[in-house]
Amino acid sequence: MVVSQQDQSIPGWKILEADALHWEKWGEQYALYDSLSGETHLLPEFSARVLQQLSAGSVTAEVLARALCDASGETCKQTFVDHVSQLLSQLQAAGLTEKVRS
Amino acid sequence: MTDLGPGEWDLLLRLARRARLLGRLASIMDETGDIEQLPASVRDQFVAAMVFVSQYQRTARWEINRILAALEGSDVPLVLLKGSAYILAGLPPSRGRLLSDVDLLIPRDSLESFEQTLLAGGWESVKLEEYDQRYYRTWMHELPPLRHPERLIEVDIHHTISPLTSRLRPDPEKLLADSIPLADSRLRILQPVDMVLHSAVHLFHDGELVNGLRDLVDQADLFRHFGKNAVFWEELVARARMQGLLRPLFYSMRYTNRLLAAAIPGAAMAAAGDGAPGSQVLRLMDYLIEAVMIPEHPDIPRRKRAVAQWLLYVRSHWLRMPPGMLLQHLARKQIMHWKHRKATAGTLVQGKQ
Amino acid sequence: MLAGLAGEACRQRLTGKGLLLKIGPFTVEVRSDIDGFSHLLRQFYGQFSLVDAPAIADFHVQIVRPGGVRRWWRPQVQFLLDGQSPFRPFQLGHAFPLFEWGLNWGIAMQAHQYLMLHSAAVERAGKVLILPAWPGCGKSTLCAALVSRGWRLFSDEFGLVRTDGGELVPLPRPTPLKNKSIEVIRDFAPDATIGPAFHGTRKGTVAHLQTPDASVIQSHIPAPPAWLVFPRYRAGARLHLKPIDKPQAFLKLANNSFNYRLLGLQGFQTVTRLVRHCDSYILSYSNLDEAVETLNRLADA
Numbered sequence: 114m115v116v117s118q119q120d121q122s123i124p125g126w127k128i129l130e131a132d133a134l135h136w137e138k139w140g141e142q143y144a145l146y147d148s149l150s151g152e153t154h155l156l157p158e159f160s161a162r163v164l165q166q167l168s169a170g171s172v173t174a175e176v177l178a179r180a181l182c183d184a185s186g187e188t189c190k191q192t193f194v195d196h197v198s199q200l201l202s203q204l205q206a207a208g209l210t211e212k213v214r215s
Numbered sequence: 216m217t218d219l220g221p222g223e224w225d226l227l228l229r230l231a232r233r234a235r236l237l238g239r240l241a242s243i244m245d246e247t248g249d250i251e252q253l254p255a256s257v258r259d260q261f262v263a264a265m266v267f268v269s270q271y272q273r274t275a276r277w278e279i280n281r282i283l284a285a286l287e288g289s290d291v292p293l294v295l296l297k298g299s300a301y302i303l304a305g306l307p308p309s310r311g312r313l314l315s316d317v318d319l320l321i322p323r324d325s326l327e328s329f330e331q332t333l334l335a336g337g338w339e340s341v342k343l344e345e346y347d348q349r350y351y352r353t354w355m356h357e358l359p360p361l362r363h364p365e366r367l368i369e370v371d372i373h374h375t376i377s378p379l380t381s382r383l384r385p386d387p388e389k390l391l392a393d394s395i396p397l398a399d400s401r402l403r404i405l406q407p408v409d410m411v412l413h414s415a416v417h418l419f420h421d422g423e424l425v426n427g428l429r430d431l432v433d434q435a436d437l438f439r440h441f442g443k444n445a446v447f448w449e450e451l452v453a454r455a456r457m458q459g460l461l462r463p464l465f466y467s468m469r470y471t472n473r474l475l476a477a478a479i480p481g482a483a484m485a486a487a488g489d490g491a492p493g494s495q496v497l498r499l500m501d502y503l504i505e506a507v508m509i510p511e512h513p514d515i516p517r518r519k520r521a522v523a524q525w526l527l528y529v530r531s532h533w534l535r536m537p538p539g540m541l542l543q544h545l546a547r548k549q550i551m552h553w554k555h556r557k558a559t560a561g562t563l564v565q566g567k568q
Numbered sequence: 569m570l571a572g573l574a575g576e577a578c579r580q581r582l583t584g585k586g587l588l589l590k591i592g593p594f595t596v597e598v599r600s601d602i603d604g605f606s607h608l609l610r611q612f613y614g615q616f617s618l619v620d621a622p623a624i625a626d627f628h629v630q631i632v633r634p635g636g637v638r639r640w641w642r643p644q645v646q647f648l649l650d651g652q653s654p655f656r657p658f659q660l661g662h663a664f665p666l667f668e669w670g671l672n673w674g675i676a677m678q679a680h681q682y683l684m685l686h687s688a689a690v691e692r693a694g695k696v697l698i699l700p701a702w703p704g705c706g707k708s709t710l711c712a713a714l715v716s717r718g719w720r721l722f723s724d725e726f727g728l729v730r731t732d733g734g735e736l737v738p739l740p741r742p743t744p745l746k747n748k749s750i751e752v753i754r755d756f757a758p759d760a761t762i763g764p765a766f767h768g769t770r771k772g773t774v775a776h777l778q779t780p781d782a783s784v785i786q787s788h789i790p791a792p793p794a795w796l797v798f799p800r801y802r803a804g805a806r807l808h809l810k811p812i813d814k815p816q817a818f819l820k821l822a823n824n825s826f827n828y829r830l831l832g833l834q835g836f837q838t839v840t841r842l843v844r845h846c847d848s849y850i851l852s853y854s855n856l857d858e859a860v861e862t863l864n865r866l867a868d869a
Binding site: 220221222224225228229232233254256257258259260262263266267269270273 | 593595621622623624625626628650678679680681827829830831832834
């Protein structure tokens with residue numbers, strides 16, 4: 114899943130450092146060790162996919178949502194985009210994502 | 216070093232641990248690749264020490280990361296001091312270091328808004344007795360430390376490097392003005408000569424000297440690292456003279472040379488000698504420094520050391536505040552200590568004997 | 569072996585240069601000026617090897633009487649680790665439990681060459697059963713019961729996990745039994761040697777179960793983990809061995825460990841490896857016999 118578009122006027126999201134995240138898969142859950150913060154997180158599949166997508170490069174919430182929808186063959190509703198936005202903010206509070214600095 | 220006997224290793228490890236240098240010793244051996252040839256128990260203790268080193272370094276870096284995130288949009292220059300500076304700038308004293316706090320220097324005018332920003336971001340003021348809070352704010356050169364409840368490392372915010380009531384009054388504006396940005400330009404460190412002077416002031420006038428060996432090692436490291444540049448020594452003395460810090464510089468050069476065999480150029484040592492105290496005071500300082508800085512044998516504490524410790528404690532406070540205030544402060548501290556002991560004495564009595 | 573030293577010789581060493589004991593992977597230097605302690609040390613650690621001086625010790629422990637007024641009035645005993653006293657003194661009669669708890673503390677503070685689980689660990693057929701602790705879970709009692717039925721004691725308090733390879737390292741020590749457990753184990757294993765009871769400690773009444781000789785003799789032999797069983801003792805509860813999924817086990821174990829966070833990435837990887845290699849369960853029980861039988865069957869399956 115390659116995300117190529119970027120809307121320049123809306124700040125994108127990124128993970129802090131690509132090498133810092135260490136993943137272990139347990140069935141449909143993921144354990145994540147963040148070597149920057151020293152924190153360990155247990156994440157559901159969806160959050161893990163969002164983070165792994167961000168590891169490929171920074172994106173806006175909208176573009177990310179669209180890419181996820183495309184990958185599952187569904188139409189992208191605004192509520193879904195909002196959901197992704199909210200998730201990115203939650204991940205930010207956990208120290209896993211940050212907004213790209215202009 | 217690899218040909219030490221077990222008894223010697225045993226003592227060395229104990230002393231290094233007490234002097235907070237075990238991490239450093241471990242890192243050095245790890246770097247030179249000798250760690251594999253060491254006796255198993257030594258290796259184990261080194262490995263364990265390096266676990267602490269990694270943890271503390273990660274903790275400090277992350278704390279700075281979170282502070283920057285909280286300050287998003289602010290343009291307050293953030294100068295890192297001491298351990299955090301050594302670590303983020305990759306300087307030799309960062310090797311094997313066990314940090315405990317993050318120390319920052321910011322302009323005095325920015326103090327209040329900075330503190331407010333961090334408090335709003337979830338940091339809390341470390342609970343201190345009301346008296347200590349006042350002591351910190353009015354007389355020391357720091358706000359009471361802040362700490363984020365999820366992370367527990369202390370953040371000490373300074374606006375100068377010596378207490379307001381001390382006789383030493385280095386100009387913080389010069390320190391800020393001459394600070395150097397790091398790769399992340401939101402972060403800065405002191406210029407080399409100021410870094411050395413800060414460490415010297417901290418050790419010889421601010422700190423309590425008793426566990427000062429590690430700080431002295433830092434200074435020796437900095438002398439060796441920056442001293443390769445010939446111009447450094449002249450600038451160092453000139454800066455010390457200008458900032459009124461010749462005395463701590465003199466002590467730093469003298470004791471890194473005497474205790475740690477640091478190579479200090481004769482001309483620099485002579486020039487710093489202008490800051491030397493009278494010969495009687497110097498003799499006393501030589502005695503005290505040797506008594507407390509050299510780690511004592513863990514099983515044979517010397518009475519001499521206990522006396523020296525007390526003298527140095529009094530001295531360090533004397534340097535921070537006028538005598539009248541000092542007496543008041545020490546008396547107050549002693550009362551608090553007695554009160555605490557009285558309060559806890561009850562719990563020492565256990566049921567029926 | 570410590571038992572090879574006569575009582576008087578033992579006492580002299582303790583008051584002089586100290587005794588060097590091999591306890592699991594650790595060399596512990598012990599000094600003490602307390603006769604009663606010397607006697608109990610010899611009783612409980614008689615089968616443990618002495619190390620010749622000079623040696624590199626991992627811990628330097630002193631069990632000594634503090635100076636001052638408390639030497640004579642309600643006499644006390646202090647635990648010193650490398651010359652420093654981390655706790656308030658105990659009453660003199662509790663010197664031995666103080667030594668045990670103090671040494672636990674020292675290990676937890678320092679032995680970060682291992683991932684340290686707060687758990688009991690016992691071995692059977694070359695594989696280790698880990699019993700992680702939580703308050704009231706009955707870990708020590710269950711551990712004591714298993715050991716008296718032939719399991720090898722690795723530890724009742726510390727799961728020492730090697731960060732390279734994931735094996736558990738034995739650290740057999742006297743097992744402290746508290747309050748009702750003392751009677752329970754006396755009934756369960758009438759042949760087991762239980763030491764004197766210490767009343768009025770911070771944990772109530774404590775007595776120590778002697779470490780079986782075989783566990784001490786084999787204490788240099790590590791073993792891989794195979795089962796992770798979270799014990800849950802509840803009076804009157806029906807026996808139930810419930811498998812739990814790995815993410816749950818991972819979470820519980822990470823939280824259970826003394827130094828998971830301190831170890832950083834290595835902690836994460838070590839716990840992950842452990843959980844991958846083990847079958848994980850919660851064991852609810854009230855009857856010790858049934859619990860032991862269930863765990864025997866688990867091991868023999």
